Amino acid sequence: MLTYDIVIVGAGGGGLYAALETSRCKGLRVAVLTKVYPTRSHTGAAQGGINAALGNVAPDSPEKHAYDTVKGSDFLADQDAVELMCEMAPKVIREMEHMGLPFSRLSDGRIAQRPFGGASFPRTCYAADKTGHVMLQTLYEQCIRFGVEFLNEWFALSLVHNGERIAGLTAVNLRTGSIVGIRARAVILATGGHARIYWKRTSNALGNTGDGPAMALRAGVPLKDMEFVQFHPTGLRRTGILVTEGARGEGGYLINAKGERFMERYAPEKMELAPRDLVSRAIETEIMEGRGFEDEEGNKFVYLDLRHLGRKKILERLPQIRELAIDFEGVDPIEEPIPVRPTAHYSMGGIDTDKFGRTSIKGLYAVGECGCVSVHGANRLGGNSLLDIVVFGKIAGKDAVESIEGLDFVSFPESKVKDEGERIKALFNSDGSEKLSQLRNELSDVMSEGVGIFRSEEGIRRALNKVREIKERAKKLKVYDTELTFNTNLQQTLEFLNMIEVAETIALGALERKESRGAHSRTDYPKRDDEKFLKHSIIRKGDDGELRVSWKPVVITKFPPEERKY
Amino acid sequence: MERREVTFRIKRFNPKKDVRPYYQEYKLTVPRGMTILEALQFIKDEIDPTLAFRAFCRSAICGSCAIKVNGFPKLACKTQVFTELDKFKTSLLTLEPLDNMEVIRDLIVDWDGAFERMKELKPYLIPDPKVVPDTLDEETRVYPEELKKYDKFTDCILCTSCYSICTATQIDEGYGGPFQLARLYRFAVDKRDGLKEERAKIGYAYDMWNCVRCEKCADVCPKHVGPVDAIMRLRGISIDIGLKDNPGARHVLAFYKSLMESGLLNEVLLPLRAKGIKGVLENLPVGIKMILKGKAHSPIMKPISEHESLIKLMKAAMEVE
Numbered sequence: 001m002l003t004y005d006i007v008i009v010g011a012g013g014g015g016l017y018a019a020l021e022t023s024r025c026k027g028l029r030v031a032v033l034t035k036v037y038p039t040r041s042h043t044g045a046a047q048g049g050i051n052a053a054l055g056n057v058a059p060d061s062p063e064k065h066a067y068d069t070v071k072g073s074d075f076l077a078d079q080d081a082v083e084l085m086c087e088m089a090p091k092v093i094r095e096m097e098h099m100g101l102p103f104s105r106l107s108d109g110r111i112a113q114r115p116f117g118g119a120s121f122p123r124t125c126y127a128a129d130k131t132g133h134v135m136l137q138t139l140y141e142q143c144i145r146f147g148v149e150f151l152n153e154w155f156a157l158s159l160v161h162n163g164e165r166i167a168g169l170t171a172v173n174l175r176t177g178s179i180v181g182i183r184a185r186a187v188i189l190a191t192g193g194h195a196r197i198y199w200k201r202t203s204n205a206l207g208n209t210g211d212g213p214a215m216a217l218r219a220g221v222p223l224k225d226m227e228f229v230q231f232h233p234t235g236l237r238r239t240g241i242l243v244t245e246g247a248r249g250e251g252g253y254l255i256n257a258k259g260e261r262f263m264e265r266y267a268p269e270k271m272e273l274a275p276r277d278l279v280s281r282a283i284e285t286e287i288m289e290g291r292g293f294e295d296e297e298g299n300k301f302v303y304l305d306l307r308h309l310g311r312k313k314i315l316e317r318l319p320q321i322r323e324l325a326i327d328f329e330g331v332d333p334i335e336e337p338i339p340v341r342p343t344a345h346y347s348m349g350g351i352d353t354d355k356f357g358r359t360s361i362k363g364l365y366a367v368g369e370c371g372c373v374s375v376h377g378a379n380r381l382g383g384n385s386l387l388d389i390v391v392f393g394k395i396a397g398k399d400a401v402e403s404i405e406g407l408d409f410v411s412f413p414e415s416k417v418k419d420e421g422e423r424i425k426a427l428f429n430s431d432g433s434e435k436l437s438q439l440r441n442e443l444s445d446v447m448s449e450g451v452g453i454f455r456s457e458e459g460i461r462r463a464l465n466k467v468r469e470i471k472e473r474a475k476k477l478k479v480y481d482t483e484l485t486f487n488t489n490l491q492q493t494l495e496f497l498n499m500i501e502v503a504e505t506i507a508l509g510a511l512e513r514k515e516s517r518g519a520h521s522r523t524d525y526p527k528r529d530d531e532k533f534l535k536h537s538i539i540r541k542g543d544d545g546e547l548r549v550s551w552k553p554v555v556i557t558k559f560p561p562e563e564r565k566y
Numbered sequence: 567m568e569r570r571e572v573t574f575r576i577k578r579f580n581p582k583k584d585v586r587p588y589y590q591e592y593k594l595t596v597p598r599g600m601t602i603l604e605a606l607q608f609i610k611d612e613i614d615p616t617l618a619f620r621a622f623c624r625s626a627i628c629g630s631c632a633i634k635v636n637g638f639p640k641l642a643c644k645t646q647v648f649t650e651l652d653k654f655k656t657s658l659l660t661l662e663p664l665d666n667m668e669v670i671r672d673l674i675v676d677w678d679g680a681f682e683r684m685k686e687l688k689p690y691l692i693p694d695p696k697v698v699p700d701t702l703d704e705e706t707r708v709y710p711e712e713l714k715k716y717d718k719f720t721d722c723i724l725c726t727s728c729y730s731i732c733t734a735t736q737i738d739e740g741y742g743g744p745f746q747l748a749r750l751y752r753f754a755v756d757k758r759d760g761l762k763e764e765r766a767k768i769g770y771a772y773d774m775w776n777c778v779r780c781e782k783c784a785d786v787c788p789k790h791v792g793p794v795d796a797i798m799r800l801r802g803i804s805i806d807i808g809l810k811d812n813p814g815a816r817h818v819l820a821f822y823k824s825l826m827e828s829g830l831l832n833e834v835l836l837p838l839r840a841k842g843i844k845g846v847l848e849n850l851p852v853g854i855k856m857i858l859k860g861k862a863h864s865p866i867m868k869p870i871s872e873h874e875s876l877i878k879l880m881k882a883a884m885e886v887e
Binding site: 242 | 567583611612630644674677689691692693699712758
């Protein structure tokens with residue numbers, strides 16, 4: 001058994017910021033546990049930027065930022081949390097700047113800002129098209145500077161609590177294969193998103209499998225707004241790999257097979273810079289109505305055209321995008337348009353927390369994409385996810401340090417470690433009549449069809465039943481690799497089991513929310529229904545293993561709900 | 567859709583179990599567009615679940631999946647199978663773990679040594695209170711041309727490809743390492759950093775003069791960072807701050823002096839200037855042979871005809887730097 005005061009699970013922007021915050025308090029034993037090496041975390045793949053009302057390019061204010069965020073969320077975000085985030089934004093940006101983050105600059109030396117979807121001003125601070133990468137590197141560098149302890153390549157298995165307070169967690173050291181109990185007075189989950197559930201068409205890293213929400217669910221901790229999954233408008237045709245919104249922010253066009261800039265029909269004012277839910281639906285509609293392209297493999301797509309930006313701007317502002325397009329699509333955006341289609345990208349829903357990142361279990365926190373504060377509501381604006389992780393990572397880190405003062409450890413039954421060992425042993429001993437890759441693809445298909453960009457009662461029901469069927473069949477999955485050292489067969493199987501658990505909550509939430517709001521678009525209920533559904537869905541697993549849905553009011557402060565037009 | 571039969575010959579090793587590494591062959595039909603990583607995942611999913619490799623972002627930004635493909639470090643995720651087949655005119659690709667690090671299992675190597683070395687080099691900004699504002703109400707002013715000095719070196723994704731083929735790393739345990747030294751340089755030229763030029767001393771202590779400029783690190787870098795450029799510039803800084811009393815710096819200065827004097831390399835004086843009497847003694851046998859074969863020139867050299875223009879050119883180049 002290991003013992004720490006605070007354990008942070010996940011080493012992306014949220015986890016690292018929380019770690020830095022805790023490192024200010026000397027004498028605390030803190031560890032960051034991550035299933036990868038810290039700088040591999042998916043924060044690094046964020047390209048376009050991070051929002052803050054610095055007003056460096058055009059006059060701006062945190063209040064305007066908050067309004068855009070709330071409107072973008074289709075009024076489902078909790079406004080007190082949004083205001084807090086937007087208020088803190090300029091300060092955390094400068095704090096990271098002071099840590100050495102290499103932001104792109106204006107000619108007068110201040111931090112540059114670019115336009116992004118759904119924002120009224122150029123508000124997105126950036127470092128070319130590698131903002132998340134340099135953020136992750138900078139935060140990790142500072143963690144080295146302040147001596148943060150890391151448990152690299154450890155995989156978290158379960159949360160342990162006494163119904164009231166957190167006791168710690170169990171995890172497997174991937175390098176040695178040993179299953180270990182870790183006692184902690186506070187645990188901060190920062191495990192990232194779960195869009196990998198849409199396995200065949202997602203911008204996410206292979207490991208974005210919802211480990212945090214799945215562990216929380218199993219531990220009886222409620223999840224919130226799980227039905228909201230963001231499809232990013234511009235994933236590469238074949239792989240779903242992300243092409244940043246910054247490409248449209250810099251002036252890129254979306255073009256259909258008739259050569260039209262079709263966004264004219266959907267968002268005449270904002271055009272390509274409408275929010276993501278709207279642009280994704282527009283692209284899918286164009287494709288469904290026969291105005292898309294189709295290649296010989298049957299991939300359907302539209303074009304993202306950057307050619308008119310010119311060579312210089314592309315090389316300077318979007319160099320990595322150019323390289324991705326060349327490496328993965330064989331297309332040089334300087335010469336040719338990029339074939340794109342919406343790709344499962346971001347999980348607005350997650351572990352239910354308040355604005356300090358606290359969950360229903362004292363001492364258990366969740367920050368970033370695995371959590372749901374909620375600041376993104378039904379649709380997240382581009383540039384707000386990097387902001388979310390650093391702001392709430394910082395807040396939760398600080399709150400955790402303060403909250404454990406004077407608190408003792410809660411008893412951690414040794415049997416919990418044994419239970420996980422048994423769970424894993426069962427996977428080695430199963431009959432293996434089902435196959436991991438087969439089930440993963442089926443889950444991906446059923447989720448894309450039933451709970452993808454467009455949804456309906458019938459489709460969602462089918463998806464939910466199918467997910468439950470896959471969950472049953474998954475009991476017959478077998479781990480064939482019997483070695484202890486780096487058993488990636490075991491890891492991928494455990495990740496899949498997490499995904500099914502989370503997938504079920506997405507489908508259930510989607511079924512219960514009989515309206516269209518943000519990324520949740522129901523063809524049978526095409527309108528937003530504030531009377532019935534201006535509230536958060538809460539899903540909890542009972543002791544009997546059944547999922548139960550309840551609702552929680554939305555916090556409204558300054559911005560009364562209105563029709564959302566762009 | 568074009569498809570090809572491809573044999574993947576993969577180096578397998580589990581030090582906990584196997585006496586020595588061995589190669590295992592997997593044959594599969596590969597469609598155009600498939601990456602090495604997709605092929606590896608296909609093998610794991612459909613043929614052999616025990617194959618161990620690392621992968622995460624699959625879009626060339628996380629640095630997890632660097633392996634050797636037919637002998638060269640590559641990110642598996644951004645390397646197309648067909649491209650490699652065409653390059654090597656083959657239907658067989660050999661996949662192996664990166665060199666210079668111990669194998670944990672199959673294609674997974676132990677990064678710890680490389681990263682621990684990086685940590686020793688203070689790879690983080692220590693803010694200079696004279697430059698970085700002490701309030702969060704202000705940002706540091708950094709002009710685009712100041713950013714340009716180090717921007718390229720912030721692209722490093724720590725994939726360790728450069729480290730795995732670095733000649734100096736292979737022979738010198740005290741060597742800082744390519745990506746590690748590049749990160750050191752990145753901070754040395756960041757106006758916000760409190761150590762700044764002092765960082766050249768760290769590079770000096772970590773044998774940066776032992777880089778032999780083979781440039782392999784630049785060749786294999788998937789992000790075009792080119793650590794060797796950073797190392798050369800860090801050496802420049804070390805000379806500027808007076809760390810001249812070592813063979814490397816004296817060698818460079820001897821070249822410089824020679825060019826300023828005559829525009830030609832004075833090979834006779836070079837050993838003396840670089841290493842003193844010791845250098846002369848070391849090079850004596852070669853020197854005598856050169857004299858006997860009539861290859862040695864006089865230590866006193868006449869300047870070349872366009873010498874003044876050359877000096878102008880060199881000064882202009884130095885100003886640009």
